[in-house]
Amino acid sequence: xxxxxxxxxxxxxxxxxxxxxxxxxxxxxxxxxxxxxxxxxxxxxxxxxxxxxxxxxxxxxxxxxxxxxxxxxxxxxxxxxxxxxxxxxxxxxxxxxxxxxxxxxxxxxxxxxxxxxxxxxxxxxxxxxxxxxxxxxxxxxxxxxxxxxxxxxxxxxxxxxxxxxxxxxxxxxxxxxxxxxxxxxxxxxxxxxxxxxxxxxxxxxxxxxxxxxxxxxxxxxxxxxxxxxxxxxxxxxxxxxxxxxxxxxxxxxxxxxxxxxxxxxxxxxxxxxxxxxxxxxxxxx
Amino acid sequence: xxxxxxxxxxxxxxxxxxxxxxxxxxxxxxxxxxxxxxxxxxxxxxxxxxxxxxxxxxxxxxxxxxxxxxxxxxxxxxxxxxxxxxxxxxxxxxxxxxxxxxxxxxxxxxxxxxxxxxxxxxxxxxxxxxxxxxxxxxxxxxxxxxxxxxxxxxxxxxxxxxxxxxxxxxxxxxxxxxxxxxxxxxxxxxxxxxxxxxxxxxxxxxxxxxxxxxxxxxxxxxxxxxxxxxxxxxxxxxxxxxxxxxxxxxxxxxxxxxxxxxxxxxxxxxxxxxxxxxxxxxxxxxxxxxxxxxxxxxx
Numbered sequence: 001x002x003x004x005x006x007x008x009x010x011x012x013x014x015x016x017x018x019x020x021x022x023x024x025x026x027x028x029x030x031x032x033x034x035x036x037x038x039x040x041x042x043x044x045x046x047x048x049x050x051x052x053x054x055x056x057x058x059x060x061x062x063x064x065x066x067x068x069x070x071x072x073x074x075x076x077x078x079x080x081x082x083x084x085x086x087x088x089x090x091x092x093x094x095x096x097x098x099x100x101x102x103x104x105x106x107x108x109x110x111x112x113x114x115x116x117x118x119x120x121x122x123x124x125x126x127x128x129x130x131x132x133x134x135x136x137x138x139x140x141x142x143x144x145x146x147x148x149x150x151x152x153x154x155x156x157x158x159x160x161x162x163x164x165x166x167x168x169x170x171x172x173x174x175x176x177x178x179x180x181x182x183x184x185x186x187x188x189x190x191x192x193x194x195x196x197x198x199x200x201x202x203x204x205x206x207x208x209x210x211x212x213x214x215x216x217x218x219x220x221x222x223x224x225x226x227x228x229x230x231x232x233x234x235x236x237x238x239x240x241x242x243x244x245x246x247x248x249x250x251x252x253x254x255x256x257x258x259x260x261x262x263x264x265x266x267x268x269x270x271x272x273x274x275x276x277x278x279x280x281x282x283x284x285x
Numbered sequence: 286x287x288x289x290x291x292x293x294x295x296x297x298x299x300x301x302x303x304x305x306x307x308x309x310x311x312x313x314x315x316x317x318x319x320x321x322x323x324x325x326x327x328x329x330x331x332x333x334x335x336x337x338x339x340x341x342x343x344x345x346x347x348x349x350x351x352x353x354x355x356x357x358x359x360x361x362x363x364x365x366x367x368x369x370x371x372x373x374x375x376x377x378x379x380x381x382x383x384x385x386x387x388x389x390x391x392x393x394x395x396x397x398x399x400x401x402x403x404x405x406x407x408x409x410x411x412x413x414x415x416x417x418x419x420x421x422x423x424x425x426x427x428x429x430x431x432x433x434x435x436x437x438x439x440x441x442x443x444x445x446x447x448x449x450x451x452x453x454x455x456x457x458x459x460x461x462x463x464x465x466x467x468x469x470x471x472x473x474x475x476x477x478x479x480x481x482x483x484x485x486x487x488x489x490x491x492x493x494x495x496x497x498x499x500x501x502x503x504x505x506x507x508x509x510x511x512x513x514x515x516x517x518x519x520x521x522x523x524x525x526x527x528x529x530x531x532x533x534x535x536x537x538x539x540x541x542x543x544x545x546x547x548x549x550x551x552x553x554x555x556x557x558x559x560x561x562x563x564x565x566x567x568x569x570x571x572x573x574x575x576x577x578x579x580x581x582x583x584x
Contacts, residue, residue: 029389032384033384033389033395036381036384036395036399037395037398037399039456040398040399040401040402040456040459040460041398041401043402043405043410043413043414043417043456044401044402044405046413046416046417046424047405047409047413050416101307102307102308102311103308105303105304105305105307105308106304106305106307106308108304109301109304109305113297113301117298117301117302118301121305121309124312126569126570126573127566128312128316128317128320129513129569130513130562130565130566130569131316131320131562131566132516132517132519132537132538132541132558132561132562132565133517133519133538134517134519134538134541134542134545134554134558135320135323135541135555135558135559135561135562136316136319136320136323137319138323138545138546138551139318139319139320139322139323139326140315140319142319142322143314143315143318143319143322158311158314158315159315161311161315162311162312162314162315162316163316165308165311165312165316166312167510169308174506194296194297194300195300198304212468219403219404222406223404223405223406223407223408223409224406225406225407225408225520226519226520240406240408240409243406243408243409244408244409244412244524247412254416257409257412261405261406261409261413264406264409265404265405268403268404268405269404271404272397272400272403272404273397276396276397276400276464279464279468280464280467280468280471281468281471282468283464283465283468
C-alpha cells in the first residue's frame with residue numbers, strides 16, 4: 001500500500017529538518033506565512049503607493065521619492081466621485097438586504113420540502129446559475145429601458161438581486177439543511193402557523209449563515225463592474241465604473257485611479273475586518 | 286373525511302409557492318426574460334444598427350460552430366483558463382486554510398492580509414496587474430531588469446498575457462477558496478483528529494485520510510461554483526489583454542462580446558452566448574455528478 005510506503009519517507013524528512021536546525025520547521029512555517037502575506041499584499045501595496053505619487057512621478061517607479069496626498073484631494077473634489085461613492089454604498093447595502101430577503105425564503109423552501117415543485121425550482125436555479133453574463137446583460141439593458149428604470153437605483157438593484165438568487169438559494173438551502181427541523185414541528189404542534197415556525201424558529205437559527213452571506217454579498221456588489229457599466233449612465237454613477245474611466249477615457253491617470261481605488265478599499269476593509277469572524281463561523285456549506 | 290374541492294391548491298403548496306414567489310418573480314423578469322430575448326436574437330440577422338431583424342434560423346449557430354477561431358482558440362483557452370485557475374486556487378486556498386486553522390500569534394493580521402483580494406474590485410485588480418506588467422514602466426520588468434533580464438513585452442505575447450490573466454484570477458479567488466475551506470475546517474468534529482493523534486498518525490496521513498475526506502463536500506461545492514464562474518470570466522480578460530494579441534487569448538465571453546459589440550452583430554453574439562451557456566450547463570451537471578459520486582465513494 002502506498003500509505004505504508006510513505007511512512008518512512010516522512011520520518012526521514014522530519015529528521016532532515018531537525019538536523020538542519022532545531023527550529024527548522026518553525027522557521028519554515030514563519031517564512032511561509034511571510035511569503036504568502038507578501039504575495040497577497042503586494043498588488044494592494046503597489047496600489048496604495050501609486051495613489052501617493054504625484055502624476056509625473058508615477059512612471060519612474062524605481063527612483064521617485066516624491067509622495068503627496070494631492071491625488072486624494074483632487075479626486076474628492078470631483079463631484080462625480082462623491083456621488084459614485086454614495087451610490088455604491090447605497091446600492092451595495094440595499095442589494096444585500098433585498099437579496100437576502102428574497103433568497104432566505106427560497107432556500108428554506110428548497111431545504112424543507114420534497115416533490116416536483118422544489119425539484120423544478122432547484123433545477124432552474126442550477127441551470128440559470130450557469131448562464132454567462134454576456135448573454136443577458138445586453139437584453140437586460142432593453143428590459144430596464146422598457147420598464148423605465150434604466151440608470152436608476154432599481155434598474156441596478158433588481159438585476160443584482162437576480163444574479164444572487166441562484167447562488168444564494170443554493171447556499172441558504174445548505175444553512176437550513178444543517179438546522180434540525182424538529183423544533184419547527186414542535187412549534188407547529190404548539191399552534192404556530194407555518195409562517196410562524198419559519199419566522200420565529202428557523203430564521204433565528206440561520207442568523208450566523210445569513211450574516212456571513214450578507215458580508216460576501218455586500219463585498220461582491222461593491223466590487224461589481226459589468227452590470228454597473230452597462231446598466232447605469234450619467235444619473236447614477238457607480239464607483240467601479242468611475243475608477244475604470246480614469247484609465248480608459250481621460251488618458252492614463254494611474255495616480256487618480258489608484259487614489260479612488262484606495263478610497264473604495266476603505267469601506268470594504270472595514271466590512272472585512274469586522275466581518276471575517278462571522279463569515280468563517282457562519283459559512284458552512 | 287372532510288371534503289376538499291379539487292382545483293384548490295392545498296395549504297402546504299400555497300406556503301411553498303409563497304416562499305419562492307419573490308425570487309421567482311425577480312428571476313423571471315431580470316434573468317429569464319433577458320435570456321429569452323437573447324435566444325430570440327440568436328435566430329435573427331440582428332445587427333445593432335439594422336432594424337430589420339430577419340429570421341434566419343440556425344445560420345448564426347452554424348457560423349459559430351464552423352468558426353475556426355471559436356473551435357481552435359476560444360474553446361481551448363476557456364477550458365484551459367478554467368482548469369488552471371480553479372486547480373491552482375483550490376490547492377493554494379487549501380494550503381492557506383490549513384495554515385490559518387492553526388493557532389499562532391498574529392493570525393488575525395495574517396488572515397486580514399490574505400483576505401485583501403476579496404476587497405479589491407476585480408476590474409481594479411486587473412488594471413493594477415496590467416500596470417505592473419507594463420513593458421516599459423511596470424514594476425515586474427523593473428525588478429527583472431535589476432537581475433539583468435531584458436524587458437519582456439508581457440501583454441503582447443500569447444502565453445505571457447495568458448499567464449498574467451491566470452495570475453490575476455488566482456490572486457483574486459484564492460482567498461475565497463481559503464475562506465470557505467477554513468469555515469469548513471472549523472466546523473469539522475474534533476474527535477477523529479484526537480483519535481489520530483493518539484494513534485500517532487503523521488500530519489500528512491491525518492490530512493490525507495481524515496481532513497481531506499471530511500472536507501470533500503465543501504470542496505465539491507467550491508469547485509463547481511468557481512468552475513462555472515471561471516468559464517464565464519469577462520472583466521479580467523477584457524481589461525488585461527482584451528482578448529489580444531490578435532484574438533489569441535480570447536475566452537468565450539470575450540468572443541460573444543466582440544461579435545455583438547465590436548462587429549455589431551448581436552444575433553451572432555447571442556448565438557455564441559447560447560452555445561457557451563449550453564456547454565457550461567452540460568459541463569457543470571457532469572462535474573457535479575462526477576464529484577458527488579467521488580464523495581459518496583470516499584465515504
